Amino acid sequence: MKKTDVAIIGAGASGIACACALGKRGKNVSLFEMSDRVGKKILVTGNGKCNLSNLFSDEKAYNENASDLIKILYSKYNSQYVIDFFNNIGLLTKAEKDGRVYPLCKQASAVLSVLRNELKRQGVDEICNAKIKNIKSVDGGFEITLESEKYFAKQVVVATGGKADYAGRENKNSQSVFDMLNLKTNTLSPTLSPVLVDSPYIKMLKGIRADGKVTLYKNGKEIKSETGEIQFTANALSGICVFNLSRIANRYDDCFIRVSLLHDYSFAELKALLKSRIKLVEKENVTEIFTGLFHKNIALALLKYTDIPTNISANKLNEKDIEKLANAINEFDFVCKKKTDFSNAQATSGGIDTKLINPNTFELKDKKGVFIIGEALDVDGDCGGYNLQFAFASGLCAGENL
Ligand SMILES: Cc1cc2nc3c(=O)[nH]c(=O)nc-3n(C[C@H](O)[C@H](O)[C@H](O)COP(=O)(O)OP(=O)(O)OC[C@H]3O[C@@H](n4cnc5c(N)ncnc54)[C@H](O)[C@@H]3O)c2cc1C
Incomplete structure (x- = not known):
């Protein structure tokens, strides 16, 4: 049986950051990845440019039930900490006006390359195509059974991400690790x-x-x-x-x-705007009042939404019609359907409840030696670099403190 200090399951953003930090502390680290290469998803992030953090990262950009964890984590492991980590391993970064941080060269491949170089420098053992069959708690640590070999690890870090995967595929395998460790997740949704x-x-x-x-x-x-x-x-x-x-x-x-569609306009302003446009095209078809304002099909949809016939002339609109249209322009409502498939989703909402972990180490409070980081946790952020920021920050925090 091979022996290691820490087994990290999943070599995505969080698992790799964690491995780098552990390696730097001189720990013996085995990084298990089920696919053929580490960090593959990083390559498709930010449309190939990798929006790796956001300068304005705070709890407001995440789901409400993760607020306590985020506040504690970002009191040290904030966006500057992540940027410094990257600068120190050779990646220069640039922030845009809205706070989005990208590699200076705007290449996601550069982010993965510097991470892989660091893994090599820190002597991390990468095990790709890893098919983990079982993880069981044994005296002094954990026994991890793969298809053809076994590992003993003193500690286990779960960094398997969520269900959302790149290219519209769904990562179904993260759940199996939770099952092996007997962990329950909050409802997962795209x-x-x-x-x-x-x-x-x-x-x-x-x-x-x-x-x-x-x-x-x-x-x-x-x-x-x-x-x-x-x-x-x-x-x-x-x-x-x-x-x-x-x-x-x-x-x-x-x-x-x-x-x-015109949220800067008040109801009174919209009514005045519509009236002036009706005057301009009074004898034309009613759709013409929207020409130069909206796409033709938006005009048709607004008329249908307000039950106004589309074959009348503009000057046939009465005060009530104008009010209905003014309302519809800023109150065009669409009923949502629940979405259960993860295709086209960039992240997963739900996962291991953040209240179950120690926010200073990411260790499960009632399962000593097991740590959960990244999107495997019930943490999801807005678009803009917040998800990678959390993945890297949680990985570094666990790696430096476990
Ligand atoms: C198309 C797309 C674009 C995105 N762009 C951005 C962006 O620009 N900025 C941003 O902040 N966020 C972005 N995200 C979200 C971001 O990529 C994720 O939030 C982040 O990668 C999560 O990191 P993670 O380490 O927790 O999980 P992941 O990166 O998903 O890594 C988990 C790893 O674990 C492996 N794994 C799973 N189960 C097992 C198992 N049983 N055994 C072994 N290995 C296993 C997986 O193969 C994977 O490599 C994007 C996501 C997508 C899909």
Whole structure:
């Protein structure tokens, strides 16, 4: 049986960062990865540029039930800590105005290369194509059974990520490690993904992109708003602003997204705007009042949404119609459907509850010697580098303190 100080299961962002930190402390580390190479997902992050952190990382960018953990973790392992880690292993970084941090060369492959160089420098044993059959607690540590060999490790770090995987595939194997260790997860659902909607108008909007505001309502209560480019697909709302609502929209019943196409305008301003446009095209078809303002199909959808015939002339609109249209422009509602498949999701909402771990070491409070880091935990962040920031920070924290 091979012996090691620490076995890390999963060589993604968190597992690799943890291995680097442990290696630096002189620990003997075995890094088990089920696929043929370590850190493969890093290559597809940030559209191949890897948005590895965000200068504005704090608890507000994550799910509410992770707030306590994030506050403690980021009091030391904040974005600057992650940036310094990368600078020290040879990667220069650059932050954009919105705080997103990228490698200076804008290449995700460079991020993986410096991490792999560091793993080599620190003498970390990489075991790829690892098929872990069992993990059992034994005297003084853990016995890890692979297909053809066994390892003894004093401590085990679970860094298996979530269910979301790159290229729309689903990582089903992370769950098996939880089962082996008898760990229960909070409900897993896809996040940072398009939100499927049940709406008679969505098909006609397919392919349109429009700037605006999206607001998520759950049980009629406003939950969260985002602004940005809204993308309409045949059955979903998409775009980064929508991704940031998907954590809740994908998971719960009774959610709808309110699309506001001119959110800077008050109701009175919208009415005045519509009236002036009606004057301009009074004898033309009613759709012409939106020409130069919205895509033609948005105009048609707004008229259908408000039950106004599309074959009348603009000057046939009465005060009530104008009010209905002014309302619809900023209150175009789409009922959300729960999403259960992880294809096209960038992250997983749910996982091991953060209350079960010690926030200073990431060790499970009631399973000494077992540590959980990265997306395997019930922590998910908004778009913008927050998920990798957490993966790297939790990996470094566990690696330096376990
Ligand atoms: C397309 C895409 C783009 C993204 N872009 C960004 C971005 O720009 N910025 C950002 O902050 N976040 C981004 N994310 C999210 C980010 O990649 C993840 O949050 C982050 O990688 C999580 O790191 P992790 O180490 O916890 O898990 P992962 O990176 O998922 O790594 C887990 C590893 O464990 C391995 N594994 C799983 N089960 C087992 C097992 N049983 N045995 C052995 N190995 C196992 C997996 O193969 C994998 O290599 C993106 C995600 C996707 C899918």
